[in-house]
Amino acid sequence: MISIPHWVILINNRSDRSFFISGLLKGELEEFELLRDKKGALFSKSRLDAFMEEEIRHDQKILTAHTDQSLQSMSSGERKKVLLRHILESDPDYLILDNPFDNLDRDSQQKLKETLSKVSENVVTVLLLSRTSDILPFCNRFCHLNGKSLAFFKDQSAWNLKEAKEPFHGNIPLPLEEIEYRDELLVRFKDVSVSYGPKPILNNINWEIRSGDYWQLSGPNGSGKTTLLSMITGDNPKAYGQDLFLFGHQKGSGESVWDLKRFLGYFTPAMVDRFRGYHSLENMLISGLMDSIGLYVTPNEAQKRLAGEWLSLLGFDGKEGQYFHELSTGQQRLIMCARAMIKHPLLLILDEPTASLDDESARLVTSLVNKISEESRTAIVFVSHRTEPGLKPESKLDLLPTSKGSEGIRK
Numbered sequence: 305m306i307s308i309p310h311w312v313i314l315i316n317n318r319s320d321r322s323f324f325i326s327g328l329l330k331g332e333l334e335e336f337e338l339l340r341d342k343k344g345a346l347f348s349k350s351r352l353d354a355f356m357e358e359e360i361r362h363d364q365k366i367l368t369a370h371t372d373q374s375l376q377s378m379s380s381g382e383r384k385k386v387l388l389r390h391i392l393e394s395d396p397d398y399l400i401l402d403n404p405f406d407n408l409d410r411d412s413q414q415k416l417k418e419t420l421s422k423v424s425e426n427v428v429t430v431l432l433l434s435r436t437s438d439i440l441p442f443c444n445r446f447c448h449l450n451g452k453s454l455a456f457f458k459d460q461s462a463w464n465l466k467e468a469k470e471p472f473h474g475n476i477p478l479p480l481e482e483i484e485y486r487d488e489l490l491v492r493f494k495d496v497s498v499s500y501g502p503k504p505i506l507n508n509i510n511w512e513i514r515s516g517d518y519w520q521l522s523g524p525n526g527s528g529k530t531t532l533l534s535m536i537t538g539d540n541p542k543a544y545g546q547d548l549f550l551f552g553h554q555k556g557s558g559e560s561v562w563d564l565k566r567f568l569g570y571f572t573p574a575m576v577d578r579f580r581g582y583h584s585l586e587n588m589l590i591s592g593l594m595d596s597i598g599l600y601v602t603p604n605e606a607q608k609r610l611a612g613e614w615l616s617l618l619g620f621d622g623k624e625g626q627y628f629h630e631l632s633t634g635q636q637r638l639i640m641c642a643r644a645m646i647k648h649p650l651l652l653i654l655d656e657p658t659a660s661l662d663d664e665s666a667r668l669v670t671s672l673v674n675k676i677s678e679e680s681r682t683a684i685v686f687v688s689h690r691t692e693p694g695l696k697p698e699s700k701l702d703l704l705p706t707s708k709g710s711e712g713i714r715k
């Protein structure tokens with residue numbers, strides 16, 4: 305019996321994925337001659353973004369035709385589920401899956417793995433993966449995409465993954481000025497419950513974040529992690545009327561979003577997706593002092609010196625003028641975490657900072673976050689679905705969905 309081919313294409317932050325994907329779909333890659341003239345379908349974040357754009361701009365509900373909910377209001381996991389359903393309905397001969405497990409919680413990953421395992425009985429799959437732990441048992445062809453070139457291996461054991469070496473030189477740079485705040489207590493949720501229409505999301509959440517804390521926040525897709533964090537960052541009107549203490553004030557006592565932003569450092573990969581323009585590494589870092597992405601005022605000498613210190617720490621000595629968009633995704637994430645930390649906020653929120661990174665880059669990001677925790681009083685909330693190897697949070701809050709909304713379970 306001839307087995308159906310299932311490829312794993314291991315990628316890193318230097319792999320030219322769009323070259324590979326478009327070459328494959330157009331039948332231009334000789335290594336994949338087998339798939340020429342066959343019907344291919346792509347499961348990727350960019351495809352999802354295109355559907356979302358279509359829905360927002362032209363009110364075209366394609367993926368969500370079967371529900372009242374908009375794609376935008378769905379959690380990232382829910383969006384992936386509707387995309388896969390739509391793609392499978394088109395009955396493709398082969399499926400290209402670009403990091404399909406990113407942003408999915410363990411349960412949804414397991415379900416997707418089971419679905420793909422079933423699909424693989426009839427459909428050829430080409431999996432582009434950043435993480436070796438995501439390789440599926442039915443995969444039988446292995447290669448590495450370096451830039452534009454493919455290197456094939458007999459089996460996955462031939463992959464010789466480099467251990468990430470820590471490039472950090474010295475300590476976390478000190479801030480230009482300390483944020484004045486005397487209390488140890490930064491944030492307190494007391495019996496906070498949130499619903500969207502009839503749908504309960506959070507149920508009686510009690511959570512305190514204190515100076516120097518290091519939290520990992522997890523929970524299944526749609527359990528309300530982003531909703532919870534948006535109540536701290538001031539981006540959710542549902543925070544009003546709740547028993548919520550934020551940086552010395554009871555919520556609703558007249559503070560503005562900008563008052564809150566002074567105390568916060570925040571990064572989520574979607575910030576970079578939305579970010580356009582040519583900005584130097586120096587300006588990107590300094591913009592963290594002004595709470596803008598990209599810099600629109602002339603920086604002073606002290607600010608430039610501070611940015612230089614962070615660049616040295618991260619191994620970008622002398623690269624002040626380099627453009628941010630020229631960096632690999634992994635390098636961009638390091639810069640964005642540093643940018644969020646540059647003012648030594650009271651609280652640093654990192655919402656899935658390792659999503660879509662390869663093993664090596666993810667380890668660098670987690671080492672940087674551990675280092676920030678060890679060398680500063682900044683409290684950290686790190687959101688991740690994966691158990692990141694090497695991440696050293698002191699406490700964990702798990703959101704556990706129930707019919708009344710998610711409950712917060714401390715671990």
Ligand SMILES: Nc1ncnc2c1ncn2[C@@H]1O[C@H](COP(=O)(O)OP(=O)(O)OP(=O)(O)O)[C@@H](O)[C@H]1O
Nearest residue numbers: 377378379380381500524525526527528529530531
């Ligand atoms: N504005 C909104 N209107 C209606 N429903 C919403 C809205 N915003 C979020 N939701 C719903 O609230 C639930 C929680 O969403 P949230 O984004 O907080 O989850 P999450 O835990 O961060 O998910 P993920 O891990 O997939 O990112 C989801 O079911 C989502 O569809």
